[in-house]
Amino acid sequence: MGMTTSSRGAAAGGVPAGGVPAGEVPAEGRPASGAPMAPPRLLSRPAAPAPLPPPLAQSEQVGTLHRRWAQLHGAAASASPATGPPAPRVAPDPPRVPGVRAKVRAKVATAAAGVQQADRAVTGDLIRAVDLLAHRIDEITARVVDLEALVQEVVDTVSEDLARVQVALGGPG
Amino acid sequence: MTGSPGSPGVGPRRVAVLSADWGMPGSEAGFAARVLAGAASRLGPVDVFGPWDPGRRADGAFDPQGIGRPPPGRRWPPEGAPREQGPYRAVLVDGNDAHAVTLAASIAPRAPVLGIGGRTLAGMAACLDLLPTSGPVAGRIAVGLQVPVHVLASERPHLELGPVGDYLLVLSDRSPAASDPATPPEPVAWLVARHPRRHTVLVENGMASVWRSRSCLRRFGVHTRMDLWRLVAHARATVDLGPGPLFGRECVESVRYGVPVVVPVGSGAEGLAQAGAALRVDGTAALLDAVEALDEPATADRLRRAGAALDRWTGEPVLLVHRLAEALDNAGLSSRSPEPGWSS
Numbered sequence: 001m002g003m004t005t006s007s008r009g010a011a012a013g014g015v016p017a018g019g020v021p022a023g024e025v026p027a028e029g030r031p032a033s034g035a036p037m038a039p040p041r042l043l044s045r046p047a048a049p050a051p052l053p054p055p056l057a058q059s060e061q062v063g064t065l066h067r068r069w070a071q072l073h074g075a076a077a078s079a080s081p082a083t084g085p086p087a088p089r090v091a092p093d094p095p096r097v098p099g100v101r102a103k104v105r106a107k108v109a110t111a112a113a114g115v116q117q118a119d120r121a122v123t124g125d126l127i128r129a130v131d132l133l134a135h136r137i138d139e140i141t142a143r144v145v146d147l148e149a150l151v152q153e154v155v156d157t158v159s160e161d162l163a164r165v166q167v168a169l170g171g172p173g
Numbered sequence: 174m175t176g177s178p179g180s181p182g183v184g185p186r187r188v189a190v191l192s193a194d195w196g197m198p199g200s201e202a203g204f205a206a207r208v209l210a211g212a213a214s215r216l217g218p219v220d221v222f223g224p225w226d227p228g229r230r231a232d233g234a235f236d237p238q239g240i241g242r243p244p245p246g247r248r249w250p251p252e253g254a255p256r257e258q259g260p261y262r263a264v265l266v267d268g269n270d271a272h273a274v275t276l277a278a279s280i281a282p283r284a285p286v287l288g289i290g291g292r293t294l295a296g297m298a299a300c301l302d303l304l305p306t307s308g309p310v311a312g313r314i315a316v317g318l319q320v321p322v323h324v325l326a327s328e329r330p331h332l333e334l335g336p337v338g339d340y341l342l343v344l345s346d347r348s349p350a351a352s353d354p355a356t357p358p359e360p361v362a363w364l365v366a367r368h369p370r371r372h373t374v375l376v377e378n379g380m381a382s383v384w385r386s387r388s389c390l391r392r393f394g395v396h397t398r399m400d401l402w403r404l405v406a407h408a409r410a411t412v413d414l415g416p417g418p419l420f421g422r423e424c425v426e427s428v429r430y431g432v433p434v435v436v437p438v439g440s441g442a443e444g445l446a447q448a449g450a451a452l453r454v455d456g457t458a459a460l461l462d463a464v465e466a467l468d469e470p471a472t473a474d475r476l477r478r479a480g481a482a483l484d485r486w487t488g489e490p491v492l493l494v495h496r497l498a499e500a501l502d503n504a505g506l507s508s509r510s511p512e513p514g515w516s517s
Contacts, residue, residue, distance in 0.1 A: 036457075040362050044355070048386055156369040167367070171458055172456065
């Protein structure tokens, strides 16, 4: 290291072999002879679980989608005569026979209303699909994090047991 | 440097310091020489000599004097290069530097030579032990050393550690050329494999790596001494694979923070182990056992108590000055007389 170990070369120490004076920690479970084992191999990637990300279903983007849809739906509903404010009472006009232009206008309006209704249905389906996907992704994310924790647990357990066996067999020098 | 007046009752004592490692970052010999020169400056004038171009150079509290550059492959210029500099009470040299002992005879022919740590070599009046040895040893005088640590390092752990609670700190012994970030030193590989549920923080070549579950979780830089102190102060224990040759500075710092230490047998931190403040291990298998032994609260407490008792040897500058004064007064009385004309 910069201010400590860089100034100490390999010759400065290490863990030298040699006799153990009184009062030192004995190395138990080692045969008197035998070459030391190679050091344990370590993993090239971290085995620790990553922190769980915030739920996608509760994200700002999905929330905004719901809010905008509610606003659009509310505006359309308020514009419809069934839910709109009552119209002022006026004297009815005498019945007239509709002309050609009025008939065409009525047909176009009917067709446009149908298309608009279908668009709303598709948008609603999309929002429900996004909801479903977000919940499914959150569920899979939680499972991945659980799996990462399991991998860490497996690595820890196997590593402990293996190292214990290696030390008992002579292990490090 | 012209030293400040000494403590009441302690007369001025002029001391020469010969240090080839003076000012070298990371050198324990240079660090120890500087600390002892600082303590000596409280007792009298201190002249520092080193293997540089002749002349003085500004160096903060001291103006070390060069006595000539050494030839390639040597630490000091040839014998006879420096002339006698004047009466000295004693000459302090690096404990393992035989050439410096010879040069000391040129600079101050009649002054006793005191080694700073290390071994007592021929020509030395005594060696100054930087850590107390167990009982008085002939030719050695225990003076201790002030190893400063910052108390605020205990306030909060290193920011880059992340959500790491309890961890074992390992200081590497590999040189920058021999180190490989992907492969930790062999003892660390065994520690990580044997204790996969624990965090192990390896500090090597200015970088720290956090290991758990047989894998490296993250790396970050250890740029300052404060960074290292924070790592040391919050560790469960410190394993120093290669303590410094004289006293194991990082081991002493760890002990001063109340963190138990594990050191190799025969290392520079042997004094800590003799004082009961560190566990000695003679190999990787013993290292694994020692780390497990530290799980027992009684063992860790025993080490901490012994470490706290060492504080008067490693953390009290006033006591260091008094012990050094005593050493200067007593040193050489049995082997050499103080220089003529010297009054203390």
